[in-house]
Amino acid sequence: MKPAVSAAWTYACKVAEVTIGQPKIATFGRMSVGIFQLGDGYAALLNICPHRAGLLCEGPICGTTRQTDKTEFVYERAGELVRCAWHGWEFDIRSGKCLVDDRLKARTFPVHLDGEDLYVELGR
Amino acid sequence: MFIVDTDVHNYWSSAEVLLPYLEPYWRDFLVRGEKPGPTGSFPHGHRPWLHPEGFSRHDIKPQTEEDNYLIMKEKHLDLYDIDVAILTADEPLEASTLANYHYANALVSAYNDYMIDWWLPKDKRFKGSIIVSPTDPHGAAAEIRRLGGHKDIVQVLASHGSQRPYGDPFYHPIFEACAEVGLPFAIHFGGQGGVNHNAVASGPTAYYWETHALLSQPAMTHVVSMISNGVFEKYPELYFIVIECGVSWVPSLMWRLDANFKALRKETPWLKMLPSEYCRRNVRFSTQPLEQPQNVKHLWETLEHMDGQNTLLFASDYPHWDFDAPTNLHIPPAWREKVMGLNALDVYKRIEAPAASARVA
Numbered sequence: 001m002k003p004a005v006s007a008a009w010t011y012a013c014k015v016a017e018v019t020i021g022q023p024k025i026a027t028f029g030r031m032s033v034g035i036f037q038l039g040d041g042y043a044a045l046l047n048i049c050p051h052r053a054g055l056l057c058e059g060p061i062c063g064t065t066r067q068t069d070k071t072e073f074v075y076e077r078a079g080e081l082v083r084c085a086w087h088g089w090e091f092d093i094r095s096g097k098c099l100v101d102d103r104l105k106a107r108t109f110p111v112h113l114d115g116e117d118l119y120v121e122l123g124r
Numbered sequence: 125m126f127i128v129d130t131d132v133h134n135y136w137s138s139a140e141v142l143l144p145y146l147e148p149y150w151r152d153f154l155v156r157g158e159k160p161g162p163t164g165s166f167p168h169g170h171r172p173w174l175h176p177e178g179f180s181r182h183d184i185k186p187q188t189e190e191d192n193y194l195i196m197k198e199k200h201l202d203l204y205d206i207d208v209a210i211l212t213a214d215e216p217l218e219a220s221t222l223a224n225y226h227y228a229n230a231l232v233s234a235y236n237d238y239m240i241d242w243w244l245p246k247d248k249r250f251k252g253s254i255i256v257s258p259t260d261p262h263g264a265a266a267e268i269r270r271l272g273g274h275k276d277i278v279q280v281l282a283s284h285g286s287q288r289p290y291g292d293p294f295y296h297p298i299f300e301a302c303a304e305v306g307l308p309f310a311i312h313f314g315g316q317g318g319v320n321h322n323a324v325a326s327g328p329t330a331y332y333w334e335t336h337a338l339l340s341q342p343a344m345t346h347v348v349s350m351i352s353n354g355v356f357e358k359y360p361e362l363y364f365i366v367i368e369c370g371v372s373w374v375p376s377l378m379w380r381l382d383a384n385f386k387a388l389r390k391e392t393p394w395l396k397m398l399p400s401e402y403c404r405r406n407v408r409f410s411t412q413p414l415e416q417p418q419n420v421k422h423l424w425e426t427l428e429h430m431d432g433q434n435t436l437l438f439a440s441d442y443p444h445w446d447f448d449a450p451t452n453l454h455i456p457p458a459w460r461e462k463v464m465g466l467n468a469l470d471v472y473k474r475i476e477a478p479a480a481s482a483r484v485a
Contacts, residue, residue: 052452058183085183088445 054086169318221318283315
């Protein structure tokens, strides 16, 4: 394995293993982390939902309806949200925040790209 | 800890698993007859609320019929060290929505035989429910008598959607049969379409989530009806189990019932106890989906008023979207042992007590 560029980085997977809409569930010891590709880079979330400890990163990646002032359905943020596999609560992949209650936040990790390799900073 | 999960859904991938268990006439119905979806869908009158994300957890993705068991074993039974899993079927409950009650009877009978044949032998932790269609109470009673003696059958189960409140004498043949074979009668959220058109009071709601939040409505009606019609005087040993209908509504309903009964007892002179006393003696409630207030103490205080320590039965509702994990059930710690498993032993007489259990009478 290629040595980590920084001692704080932990190798997660190859770039090819993650595509938009199809995250990689990487395991570090007993820790499970979802590595996501977004339109502008990568993000990582702990695969434990802060709601009821469900498999957060194994649910569908989706968009949602914008909050509106009238009865209309404006679909937006396609690919920026993950819906927990268990109870379907929506979370912003970048920030880890739950859409209906941003005090509820999934743990996020910085992701670093080095060539064909993706690394996460687990310590932060 | 001894865990009895009172609501585990044994899915199939295709309703065609029933074909070997149907008589030829009904097999033709299922093969060539109209269905509510593609080949493999289960005949039923569908409810008017469509879940916008589908019912199942998104991490449960069976590819084969066998996967339905293997995934359940890995992701639920083994993961949480479940001791007893009571199988509550899934689509077969929806047979209660069909107008043709002969077909409904044939379908639930085929399911019951399939479940006994395919599911029960797979895992010694499994206990079965006899699914009945309440649209034909005498047919349901015959089914209960046909299979009620099986050692691994622990209850009779129907949908909470029905054409009438369950205490109506129309349904008493079902309870007579339950009492005869010594099984509880349980209802489970579902059967809200077809002939069961009154699943929501005041008329149909628009959205799935609002309807799901009102799942207690029919359960309230059924509990009151069972008590007021004297079902528990007629069959004092009968347990009525309410599955997946919420719990925190029970105390306020009992307060109201007791007050009304004290004034108007003369309408139902066959009752010998307060409504809340019948509820305490004969009715049990599964925990899932347990309400989630901001301050859990508000829930716990409410549950105290229904003697939740003794009347609640743990249920996960695996593998549905509103699943409650055994490790994350917010009940008072002191109640845990009883709610998670020991209370079930009072109700489900055919479940063996754990060897290490020192059950206090």
